[in-house]
Each structure stands twice: as C-alpha cells, then as structure tokens.
Amino acid sequence: MCGLTGFLSSGASDDFQASIRAIRGMMDAITHRGPDSDGHWSDETVGLVLGHRRLSILDLTPAGHQPMHSACGRYVIAFNGEIYNHLDIRKKLEAESWKKTPVWRGHSDTETLLAAFAAWGIEATLQAAVGMFATALWDRKEQTLTLARDRFGEKPLYYGFTGKGLSDSTFLFGSELKALAAHPQWQGELETGALENYLRFGCVRGKQSIFRGIFKLPPGSLLTLSRDHIKAYRLPEPVQWWSAEQAAHAAIQQGRITDPSYAVGQVEQALGQSIGQRMIADVPLGAFLSGGIDSSAVVALMQAQASRPVRTFSVGFDDRRYDESAHAAAIAEHLGTEHVTLKATSRMALDLVPRLPEIYDEPFADSSQLPTTLVAQLTREHVTVALSGDGGDELFGGYNRHLWVPRLWDKLKRMPLPARRALAVSLKSIPSHAYDRMMQLGGKALPSRLRLRTFGEKLHKLAAVLESPSQQALFAGVSSMNRAPATLLAGNHPEAKADALYPVLAGFDSVEWMLLMDTLHYMVDDVLVKVDRASMASSLEVRVPFLDPEVFHAAWRLPPEIKLREGQGKWVLRQVLYRHVPRELIERPKMGFAIPLDDWLRGPLREWTEDLLSSQSLKELPMLDAKQVHKLWQAHLKRQGHYAQQLWTVLQLLAWQRKWRPRLA
Incomplete structure (x- = not known):
C-alpha cells in the first residue's frame, strides 16, 4: 500500500528545480501512506512529474521501487494498492510470450501490471486485475496520462485543475487532498454545492470533493488526459471500465x-x-x-x-x-x-x-x-x-433498513397521505427522550434484538419519513444522518427532494x-x-x-x-x-462501532464544541444558519432529543474549516 501524487502542466517546465520542490512537498504531505521509501520521476519536456510514497508489502527489495518503468520503456507508473492475482497474470503473460519470455526484475505486482499494460492494453489489464488500487500511468508514446481506480473504490484518487486558466493551468492528482494542497499553485476554494449533501449524509458524496474544481475518480473508472486537455483547461469525462x-x-x-x-x-x-x-x-x-x-x-x-x-x-x-x-x-x-x-x-x-x-x-x-x-x-x-x-x-x-423499509412501505402505502401525516405529528408529539425512558422500563420484556438504545430517535426518524411519497424516498430518509439539512443553511435554501437523492434502476426488486x-x-x-x-x-x-x-x-x-x-x-x-x-x-444485537457521542458532547467535549460553535467561528462559514445551529445545541444540552449526529456533522465541518481555511467565493 502506498500513496501517489503528481502534476501535469500545460507546457514544458522552465524551472526544473521548482517542479522538484513541488513534488517533494506533495509527497511529504502523504508520508503516512508510504513511510518506507519515496521516489519521483519527471519529464520536463511535457511538464509531467510523478511522485510516490511506498509502504512495502510485496517485494521489499529496491525492485519494487516506484515510479516504475515498464520493460519496454513505454510506460511509467505510480501505483497505490495490491493486485491479489498478479502471479496468475504473470503466468498468463509468460504463456502468451512464447517468442520472448518476460524477464522479471522482482516479484512486485506493480511490475506485473506494467507488463500487462504493455501486452494487453490498459482497460483489458484492469478487467483482469483483482485488487484494490489507484494508479497514474504515463504513456510516453501517446503522451497521455491515465488515472484509474479499483472496482469498489477502496483506494482514493483526487484530481483537478489549479491555476488561473488557459495560460496558466496545472492538472493535479493524488491519493489525498493534502497532497494536492501542497502544490504551490493550489487555490482551495470551498464547493458550497456539496454542503447540503454533506450535512445530510455526514460525508462528501459522489464525484465532488469539498473543493471547487477538484473531483474524485469514481470507482471502476479511468480518466485519460492528453496535453491538449491541459492546454484547453478541459477535463474529459471518466470512462467506466467496471460497473x-x-x-x-x-x-x-x-x-x-x-x-x-x-x-x-x-x-x-x-x-x-x-x-x-x-x-x-x-x-x-x-x-x-x-x-x-x-x-x-x-x-x-x-x-x-x-x-x-x-x-x-x-x-x-x-x-x-x-x-x-x-x-x-x-x-x-x-x-x-x-x-x-x-x-x-x-x-x-x-x-x-x-x-x-x-x-x-x-x-x-x-x-x-x-x-x-x-x-x-x-x-x-x-x-x-x-x-x-x-x-x-x-x-x-446487514443493515436494519434492508429488513424494515420494505415492511414499512408495504404498510405505509395502504394509508392515505393525510393519515400518515397525522400519525407523524402524533409520534413527534412525544419527545424522543421520553420514548427512551419507556424502552428502559419496558424493554426487559422484549427479545434482546429489539431492545434499542436509541428507541426515541428511531421513532422520530420513522415519523419524519411517514410522508414519503415512495419507497425510494423512504430509504433516503432512514439512511440520512440529518433528514432536513437545508434548515442548517442560511438563506432561502430549498430542500432537495428525497426521491432525487438516489437513482431509479430497472431490473431490481426493492x-x-x-x-x-x-x-x-x-x-x-x-x-x-x-x-x-x-x-x-x-x-x-x-x-x-x-x-x-x-x-x-x-x-x-x-x-x-x-x-x-x-x-x-x-x-x-x-x-x-x-x-x-x-x-x-454470535447471536446478539448488532452494536456497530459506536461511541457515547451524546454524553461526550455534553461532557468532556463540551469546551471543544462550544469553541467551534462560537459566533466568531460560525462567521467563518456564513452559509451556516448560526441561529439554527445554536438552537440544536441548546436542545441537545437540555436532552430534548437525540441531536448528537446532526451536531457532529456541523462540528466536523467547522473543525475542518479551521484547519484548512478554504477560500470562499
């Protein structure tokens, strides 16, 4: 496992030493991903620099050092990941190369990949590879850079332009955003369009990153750029090689x-x-x-x-x-x-x-x-x-929603919408902490798997989704950390429709x-x-x-x-x-990897929390509705509901802003 980073400029580098300083800074930012060794390779004539940090897992010798060149000299790679079937791929390559058996320098999976790229091409090699990976591959013949990511998205890969535009554009890429941020041209403007979904789900979802113009390569995708793309300040669309x-x-x-x-x-x-x-x-x-x-x-x-x-x-x-x-x-x-x-x-x-x-x-x-x-x-x-x-x-x-959502919807769809709305009002009329107290008193009579620690929170969550117009919207509600994220954003911010949060796919049951x-x-x-x-x-x-x-x-x-x-x-x-x-x-209630967040926010983390929720801190992110945030905090302190998760999303956003200091549009 390793970390990779690099950049491709719009033209030949006129300051080689500046490029080397830049890549060293980018590699240093991700030392934790590869503390065993580092390396970089550059081609000043095209403005390309590849950087790599290595965590040695297979082939601990220098034969596994990166960036690595293919035996044919056409490709240069910076690779992060593991290819678990690479020995099988080697055997296939050897069986096919009856005229000239490959001469292996070591036994790393990176070397295997390079040989397969040269023999089969990029997409065919990715289809054959079983593993977790993100990779940057430079084709010296075609003068193209290909970024690729594994099927399920186990390994991350960020990319995007920085600079002022056509005359001064640099394409950055790396395993983590901190590598891109170490480049001297980094701008780091906040992508405000990502905030509602972040507040809803607790993470920045999809292709977007939290920075404007910087993206995540989707799982099972590859992106191929030529120098013409860089000069035109234009990103091609990723191509799916696996779905x-x-x-x-x-x-x-x-x-x-x-x-x-x-x-x-x-x-x-x-x-x-x-x-x-x-x-x-x-x-x-x-x-x-x-x-x-x-x-x-x-x-x-x-x-x-x-x-x-x-x-x-x-x-x-x-x-x-x-x-x-x-x-x-x-x-x-x-x-x-x-x-x-x-x-x-x-x-x-x-x-x-x-x-x-x-x-x-x-x-x-x-x-x-x-x-x-x-x-x-x-x-x-x-x-x-x-x-x-x-x-x-x-x-x-394995998630409760997989069992509950179909059962709930089967019952809900039989009820007229006005009746469901009335039921929702009724459920929310009792505070969630009162429900929790009822569970504590009567839960001993229930099977262990039904004794819910956050019974009130789940009932309030149910109440909030009773108005769901479809099973799709119901699923969106129960899978959200915050069902109404727009209420935490300042100004007139219309709530995204729950039906639009997930695509409709044909050919699958619920x-x-x-x-x-x-x-x-x-x-x-x-x-x-x-x-x-x-x-x-x-x-x-x-x-x-x-x-x-x-x-x-x-x-x-x-x-x-x-x-x-x-x-x-x-x-x-x-x-x-x-x-x-x-x-x-084995048979016991599913606990998950939980922490007593409610208690910590009221207790040992209270000073940290109130510092982040101070008026001065909230001014740094004016798109947050400070009044609503404070209202949520006071309700939590008074135990008037379970708001720890909603607060945690706000606190992590504020803590992130304090650390990263993004530019605001």
Missing part, C-alpha cells in the same frame, strides 16, 4: 441460486478464495475481529486456511455499553487465534478528535471514525496488514435496489473512506475480502429471500459462520 450495476445484472442473468444449502456453499467457497488471496504478504499480517458476523466470518475462514494461529485484534473501551471486546475474545478463543485486545480509553478517543480534519482532509462525520482510527493505530504496533469485514452488510443485507444503493453510495463515500484514512494514518494496510468480484457475483446470484431469511439479515453469512463458530457466540 456494479452491470455486474449485478450479469450475476442475476446467470441464474438464481435458490437452494439455501448450495447458496451457503457457494458463498463460503468464493469468500474463502478471496481471503486466501488477501493473506499473501511479505510482512506481518492479521485481522480485525469485532465479534460481529462479518469480521468473525473472515477470521474463521482465515484460520481454516492458515498453518498457524492467525493474529487477531479487537479494541476494548472503558464504557461497557460500547465494548464488544469480550465477544471478540470468546470467538478468538474458539477459533484458536492469537488474539490481542487493545485497551482504549475514552481519553484516547477524545484526544484524537482534534486530529480528524487532518486525517480525513474533507469534512467527515461518521463518528465510528474514532474507534476505527484507534484500532488501526493500535493494530499497527503488531502487524503491517490487516483484513477487515467491511462490505458484508452491503452485499448480503431489497436489491437498497443493497446496490448502499454499495454505490454509503459504502464508497462513508465506509471505505473511513477505513482508508483511519488505517493509512497509521501506515496500516487494510484488505477487504468481501470486495472481490467473485464474492460480489456469488452474493448477487442469491435472491433477497435467501439473503434476508427468518427475520434476519445476512442469513447466508450466518450459516457460513455457524460451520466454524457456535451459534450462541
């Missing part, structure tokens, strides 16, 4: 797996193969083990293939309400792993809060970023690579549509951003076995009634896991 929607359709068209036992076997086989590929490394390797279904399944299948105990890691917190470490330890003991519970205190998490704008580059308000960053930080003290269970929820139906939306949006823009930034901040490579094309294919051959079965999500994964771990060690 989750098309891959899902292809899996369905191959034929549904309707036999439950066969479905379990197919998923176990595909996931086991994916895990085996991701266990190859020349450095110490382990796995996160939270004790949940996804991470436990990954660890169980790792241990089944390992010749010695797998090293597993969980994080235990001093707040017992949010501590799953005992469950993880019990599963580790049963599987026989070499387990370490990393003791984290609330103080450690609180001390991390001021660093979040630096780690995440953009405003990012999924509060599980704190425990994720901590477990990555502590795991890095023991290993360099860790496998995780991310992606299981999106592929196999559950499949939700799974695909979560894969394309929540997973890409929230989950994978969180995991990448949290892990790379500590120079830890995290591999995600669920995000494999064969696992994806196997998952999408399963009809919804097999994924969601017996009133539970992830039924197939549960059955896979039960083959390795007793059911009683």
Whole structure:
C-alpha cells in the first residue's frame, strides 16, 4: 500500500528545480501512506512529474521501487494498492510470450501490471486485475496520462485543475487532498454545492470533493488526459471500465441460486478464495475481529486456511455499553487465534478528535471514525496488514433498513397521505427522550434484538419519513444522518427532494435496489473512506475480502429471500459462520462501532464544541444558519432529543474549516 501524487502542466517546465520542490512537498504531505521509501520521476519536456510514497508489502527489495518503468520503456507508473492475482497474470503473460519470455526484475505486482499494460492494453489489464488500487500511468508514446481506480473504490484518487486558466493551468492528482494542497499553485476554494449533501449524509458524496474544481475518480473508472486537455483547461469525462450495476445484472442473468444449502456453499467457497488471496504478504499480517458476523466470518475462514494461529485484534473501551471486546475474545478463543485486545480509553478517543480534519482532509462525520482510527493505530504496533469485514452488510443485507423499509412501505402505502401525516405529528408529539425512558422500563420484556438504545430517535426518524411519497424516498430518509439539512443553511435554501437523492434502476426488486444503493453510495463515500484514512494514518494496510468480484457475483446470484431469511439479515453469512463458530457466540444485537457521542458532547467535549460553535467561528462559514445551529445545541444540552449526529456533522465541518481555511467565493 502506498500513496501517489503528481502534476501535469500545460507546457514544458522552465524551472526544473521548482517542479522538484513541488513534488517533494506533495509527497511529504502523504508520508503516512508510504513511510518506507519515496521516489519521483519527471519529464520536463511535457511538464509531467510523478511522485510516490511506498509502504512495502510485496517485494521489499529496491525492485519494487516506484515510479516504475515498464520493460519496454513505454510506460511509467505510480501505483497505490495490491493486485491479489498478479502471479496468475504473470503466468498468463509468460504463456502468451512464447517468442520472448518476460524477464522479471522482482516479484512486485506493480511490475506485473506494467507488463500487462504493455501486452494487453490498459482497460483489458484492469478487467483482469483483482485488487484494490489507484494508479497514474504515463504513456510516453501517446503522451497521455491515465488515472484509474479499483472496482469498489477502496483506494482514493483526487484530481483537478489549479491555476488561473488557459495560460496558466496545472492538472493535479493524488491519493489525498493534502497532497494536492501542497502544490504551490493550489487555490482551495470551498464547493458550497456539496454542503447540503454533506450535512445530510455526514460525508462528501459522489464525484465532488469539498473543493471547487477538484473531483474524485469514481470507482471502476479511468480518466485519460492528453496535453491538449491541459492546454484547453478541459477535463474529459471518466470512462467506466467496471460497473456494479452491470455486474449485478450479469450475476442475476446467470441464474438464481435458490437452494439455501448450495447458496451457503457457494458463498463460503468464493469468500474463502478471496481471503486466501488477501493473506499473501511479505510482512506481518492479521485481522480485525469485532465479534460481529462479518469480521468473525473472515477470521474463521482465515484460520481454516492458515498453518498457524492467525493474529487477531479487537479494541476494548472503558464504557461497557460500547465494548464488544469480550465477544471478540470468546470467538478468538474458539477459533484458536492469537488474539490481542487493545485497551482504549475514552481519553484516547477524545484526544484524537482534534486530529480528524487532518486525517480525513474533507469534512467527515461518521463518528465510528474514532474507534476505527484507534484500532488501526493500535493494530499497527503488531502487524503491517490487516483484513477487515467491511462490505458484508452491503452485499448480503446487514443493515436494519434492508429488513424494515420494505415492511414499512408495504404498510405505509395502504394509508392515505393525510393519515400518515397525522400519525407523524402524533409520534413527534412525544419527545424522543421520553420514548427512551419507556424502552428502559419496558424493554426487559422484549427479545434482546429489539431492545434499542436509541428507541426515541428511531421513532422520530420513522415519523419524519411517514410522508414519503415512495419507497425510494423512504430509504433516503432512514439512511440520512440529518433528514432536513437545508434548515442548517442560511438563506432561502430549498430542500432537495428525497426521491432525487438516489437513482431509479430497472431490473431490481426493492431489497436489491437498497443493497446496490448502499454499495454505490454509503459504502464508497462513508465506509471505505473511513477505513482508508483511519488505517493509512497509521501506515496500516487494510484488505477487504468481501470486495472481490467473485464474492460480489456469488452474493448477487442469491435472491433477497435467501439473503434476508427468518427475520434476519445476512442469513447466508450466518450459516457460513455457524460451520466454524457456535451459534450462541454470535447471536446478539448488532452494536456497530459506536461511541457515547451524546454524553461526550455534553461532557468532556463540551469546551471543544462550544469553541467551534462560537459566533466568531460560525462567521467563518456564513452559509451556516448560526441561529439554527445554536438552537440544536441548546436542545441537545437540555436532552430534548437525540441531536448528537446532526451536531457532529456541523462540528466536523467547522473543525475542518479551521484547519484548512478554504477560500470562499
């Protein structure tokens, strides 16, 4: 795992030393992504400079150094990622090259990619590659720069112009925004159009970044630029080389797996193969083990293939309400792993809060970023690579909304809209904290999976979506952190319609549509951003076995009634896991990677919060409605509702502004 960056100017460089200083500054900004070595390559005649920071995982020798040249001399690459099937690709190249067998300088996957690019072309090579990656490839013959990103968006890649226009344009790209910001021509103007969606979802979604004119390359896409594009100050549109929607359709068209036992076997086989590929490394390797279904399944299948105990890691917190470490330890003991519970205190998490704008580059308000960053930080003290269970929820139906939304809509659509509106008013007439009190008093009589810690918040969320005109809008409501983000923005800011937040896709039933939306949006823009930034901040490579094309294919051959079965999500994964771990060690309420955010904002984080919410601080972002923000804060202090998540989005935006100081239009 590494970090890449670089720039392409509109003409030949007239100050070579200035270019070298610029690329060194850009590389230094992402040292954490590759602390083992660095390198750069330039062609002054075209104004191109490539920079690379290396975290050595495969081929620790200088033969893996980057930027790397192809053996034919045509290509130069800066590559961030891992190609898990690169040895298979080498064998295919060798079998095809009967006239001249390739002479390999080392055994890095980067060298394999270059040879494949030369033999097969760029898109065919990407189609053959299984892995997580972002890459910048310079074609010396065609004088073109191609940026490419992996299928699911595991590795980030930002790009865009800086400069004053046609006569003074520079194209910047890099693994993180901080690399682009280190270029001397960086301007960094706030993209105000991204704020409503950020306040709604807690992350900057889609192609946009938080800076105007700077974009994220979409997953499964490539972007090819010539010097003419740079001179014209014009960006071509990215081209998709892989589509989750098309891959899902292809899996369905191959034929549904309707036999439950066969479905379990197919998923176990595909996931086991994916895990085996991701266990190859020349450095110490382990796995996160939270004790949940996804991470436990990954660890169980790792241990089944390992010749010695797998090293597993969980994080235990001093707040017992949010501590799953005992469950993880019990599963580790049963599987026989070499387990370490990393003791984290609330103080450690609180001390991390001021660093979040630096780690995440953009405003990012999924509060599980704190425990994720901590477990990555502590795991890095023991290993360099860790496998995780991310992606299981999106592929196999693990979120509560996957079960609840179809059931709710089936009932809601039978009610006239005026009746639903009246019911919403009735539900919201009782404060959320009063509902919580009722749950505390009567919850003991309910099954454990129905004892909801934030019962009132969920009922108020339900009330807010009762007016949904469609199931699509209902899903948008329950998947939002803040259902009415426009109320936090100053001026007359019309609320985006919930129906317009997610596209309509043909050929999928309602559950499949939700799974695909979560894969394309929540997973890409929230989950994978969180995991990448949290892990790379500590120079830890995290591999995600669920995000494999064969696992994806196997998952999408399963009809919804097999994924969601017996009133539970992830039924197939549960059955896979039960083959390795007793059911009683697994069946308990889904906790998630949560923190006591409500209490922290009122307690140890109150001074930090009120400093960010001061009048002077809010003036720095005049597009926020200061009156509404203060109203939300006062309601939270008085325990008049659950507003911690909404406040966290505002606080992370303000903290980010203080760190990055973006220009305002």
